[in-house]
Amino acid sequence: MTTSSGETSSGLGQGASTGASKRATILDVAAAAGVSRQTVTRAMNAMPGIRPETRARVQEAARQLGYTPSRFAKGLVQGARTSVGLAIPDLTNPYYPAFASSVVELATQRGWHVVMDDYGHGGATGVESVQHLAPQVDAVIGYLGGAADEAQAILGRRPLVVLDQPAGSASGGITFDYDHAAQTALEHLQARGCRQLAYIDRAWAGADLGAPGSVRAGGPTPGTDPVRGVMTVRGQAFARSAAASGMALTVVVSPESAAAARQVTRRLLEDRPGTDGIVVFNDVMAAGALKALADSGRAVPADCAVIGMDGIPLGELLTPELTTLALDLREVGRAAVELLDGLLTGSLDPGGPGTELLLRHHLVLRQSA
Amino acid sequence: MTTSSGETSSGLGQGASTGASKRATILDVAAAAGVSRQTVTRAMNAMPGIRPETRARVQEAARQLGYTPSRFAKGLVQGARTSVGLAIPDLTNPYYPAFASSVVELATQRGWHVVMDDYGHGGATGVESVQHLAPQVDAVIGYLGGAADEAQAILGRRPLVVLDQPAGSASGGITFDYDHAAQTALEHLQARGCRQLAYIDRAWAGADLGAPGSVRAGGPTPGTDPVRGVMTVRGQAFARSAAASGMALTVVVSPESAAAARQVTRRLLEDRPGTDGIVVFNDVMAAGALKALADSGRAVPADCAVIGMDGIPLGELLTPELTTLALDLREVGRAAVELLDGLLTGSLDPGGPGTELLLRHHLVLRQSA
DNA sequence: GACACATTCGTGAACGTTCACGGGAATCAC
DNA sequence: GTGATTCCCGTGAACGTTCACGAATGTGTC
Numbered sequence: 192m193t194t195s196s197g198e199t200s201s202g203l204g205q206g207a208s209t210g211a212s213k214r215a216t217i218l219d220v221a222a223a224a225g226v227s228r229q230t231v232t233r234a235m236n237a238m239p240g241i242r243p244e245t246r247a248r249v250q251e252a253a254r255q256l257g258y259t260p261s262r263f264a265k266g267l268v269q270g271a272r273t274s275v276g277l278a279i280p281d282l283t284n285p286y287y288p289a290f291a292s293s294v295v296e297l298a299t300q301r302g303w304h305v306v307m308d309d310y311g312h313g314g315a316t317g318v319e320s321v322q323h324l325a326p327q328v329d330a331v332i333g334y335l336g337g338a339a340d341e342a343q344a345i346l347g348r349r350p351l352v353v354l355d356q357p358a359g360s361a362s363g364g365i366t367f368d369y370d371h372a373a374q375t376a377l378e379h380l381q382a383r384g385c386r387q388l389a390y391i392d393r394a395w396a397g398a399d400l401g402a403p404g405s406v407r408a409g410g411p412t413p414g415t416d417p418v419r420g421v422m423t424v425r426g427q428a429f430a431r432s433a434a435a436s437g438m439a440l441t442v443v444v445s446p447e448s449a450a451a452a453r454q455v456t457r458r459l460l461e462d463r464p465g466t467d468g469i470v471v472f473n474d475v476m477a478a479g480a481l482k483a484l485a486d487s488g489r490a491v492p493a494d495c496a497v498i499g500m501d502g503i504p505l506g507e508l509l510t511p512e513l514t515t516l517a518l519d520l521r522e523v524g525r526a527a528v529e530l531l532d533g534l535l536t537g538s539l540d541p542g543g544p545g546t547e548l549l550l551r552h553h554l555v556l557r558q559s560a
Numbered sequence: 561m562t563t564s565s566g567e568t569s570s571g572l573g574q575g576a577s578t579g580a581s582k583r584a585t586i587l588d589v590a591a592a593a594g595v596s597r598q599t600v601t602r603a604m605n606a607m608p609g610i611r612p613e614t615r616a617r618v619q620e621a622a623r624q625l626g627y628t629p630s631r632f633a634k635g636l637v638q639g640a641r642t643s644v645g646l647a648i649p650d651l652t653n654p655y656y657p658a659f660a661s662s663v664v665e666l667a668t669q670r671g672w673h674v675v676m677d678d679y680g681h682g683g684a685t686g687v688e689s690v691q692h693l694a695p696q697v698d699a700v701i702g703y704l705g706g707a708a709d710e711a712q713a714i715l716g717r718r719p720l721v722v723l724d725q726p727a728g729s730a731s732g733g734i735t736f737d738y739d740h741a742a743q744t745a746l747e748h749l750q751a752r753g754c755r756q757l758a759y760i761d762r763a764w765a766g767a768d769l770g771a772p773g774s775v776r777a778g779g780p781t782p783g784t785d786p787v788r789g790v791m792t793v794r795g796q797a798f799a800r801s802a803a804a805s806g807m808a809l810t811v812v813v814s815p816e817s818a819a820a821a822r823q824v825t826r827r828l829l830e831d832r833p834g835t836d837g838i839v840v841f842n843d844v845m846a847a848g849a850l851k852a853l854a855d856s857g858r859a860v861p862a863d864c865a866v867i868g869m870d871g872i873p874l875g876e877l878l879t880p881e882l883t884t885l886a887l888d889l890r891e892v893g894r895a896a897v898e899l900l901d902g903l904l905t906g907s908l909d910p911g912g913p914g915t916e917l918l919l920r921h922h923l924v925l926r927q928s929a
Numbered sequence: 930g931a932c933a934c935a936t937t938c939g940t941g942a943a944c945g946t947t948c949a950c951g952g953g954a955a956t957c958a959c
Numbered sequence: 960g961t962g963a964t965t966c967c968c969g970t971g972a973a974c975g976t977t978c979a980c981g982a983a984t985g986t987g988t989c
Contacts, residue, residue: 269977508851
């Protein structure tokens, strides 16, 4: 029997009952079990080269002391388990959880951990989210809504994959082919016989240009400079697409909520009663539009067709069921994770070829159009 | 000018262009900037006692080398920033994101980080989720769906707050007063004049007892032993409540999805065409029930009233708008975080008084009932 | 009984950072 | 011009764990 040769454990023999004094370290466990550090390590990590009874004794001592290995010490010596930050503007919008779910699943498969930040309640920006995440993660995936360069600067060499915005100096980016989406939707509505089309865009978060619901652009000359900076990228694509095919498209803006969209749509229908086809920025807002159409006594799609955007599960549950430009959100998550994987393993170079993906919406025909 | 006195930096003068060789450490930056470790620390952490030009020089060197301080080394010496794990069975169900959003917000306010795990896609259990989270977090909040004791054992002394399940040996727990909810709903339906009531329960994940939709308990004798273990806690509360007030309640079970609930409801309406009031396990499934009622040509609530459960935003968007037993999910998140806060700061003792909260649903009257 | 070998366990070193302290140079006061 | 004060900056120590190696003990073989 070896007498404990020192190794500077905490002097006090802390009984299991005394409150949270310090924090039990591996040396405390070693002392309590009458073994050395290394043996404790072997016992806790299911390593070979230890007698079963010793292992049991150590584990019991660890349990009694409430010992939990320090993830910091462990990480320091073993080299990081990678943990990725996930910056999301609003978990309340069903679009994001569907995406996040996919990211978490695939990240977990790779043994990564996901640190989630739902910025936006407090009016924080994507960059602030990255700033908050930065000290804790090895990479970030996020819908930042702009300022990719600044975010990448904060992260330094660590990979950043941004979604739905120009990649800029970010390591990678995933964007969506809104021109294709817009063309698909408008063509479909036209083929259905719709003649007076409208697009409901999301109002810029910061901007407060005119009352919500005010008509932004009518007639065949959208896409001109004054419009830029007011419309979202999606809105610009719709304006371009309408102009290209010579259709008239009324563009209105609405805050990003079903209730707001309902109100805006109601006003739109008063201003332009002949509207017979509406495309909406996202499915949640489209649900509001459907409500407004019902309010006004119109039948959908007979009197007015509606197309949403995103393809969240909610759409199927609405009445009428929502036709939508769907994005396969699990696929988007997969693209983001695989892109990040490539960047982390080095098989992809930041900003290099293959780091900017363009994904397409596809039209899911249901009842509303 | 001090000549670099050694301090064992990496021997190679790694140019900024060479690939990811090792990882730049604080010593590399110090050497590159011609200063010491401590000065680098001061520069990176905005500490006083450093000349502005020196700070700039160090920061430039850090930038060029792509230096990122090791969170492990930092955490090791500074004592942990707390990071909490959030175990969630299914982010796809709108119930959970609403809750998670609240948790993330309040945790962020406290300077915590949230490591999210959406277990359940791969058929994992809550305990496995905790096992995955454990090495990375200082505490866990989660909907584990059982096995709280086992989960607490994995975490040792670290706090565990479980929701919607008996706390067992967990540090804290938040449960819901389903008896009150059931009574509220059933009384409301009865007052409305409903006489043939049904409750659609969620089928147990693992169990496959009988075809989905089979009638489990009819008549006035539910709550007996054979039923236990088949019905959820919510189901049992409804059975109890119905029995207590002498109402007849048909209980059927359905997998947890709108589509499944739709099918189950359809079958229920064939079996018991006189059903004129239905309560459903959650809002998503209630949406399916509404669809089934529409399919069968019934008017809601005239022919049959429907009450959902949870109070997710989706309910407002359905047609008819869903009456529901709502839970204020932000409040639930707040309760969980505050409980955890108390446990972490020591103002609350694990399992002690004030660690088991009972929250109540309130009936939100909309159109469906 | 001597040797090789397997099994079990312990000790120095290292991971990268911050804290506590101390030293040197410049500035100020008189 | 001496001492006190301030401003910068550097060095030992420590955080808690694992890795690499070596020591001690037991087990088998001839």
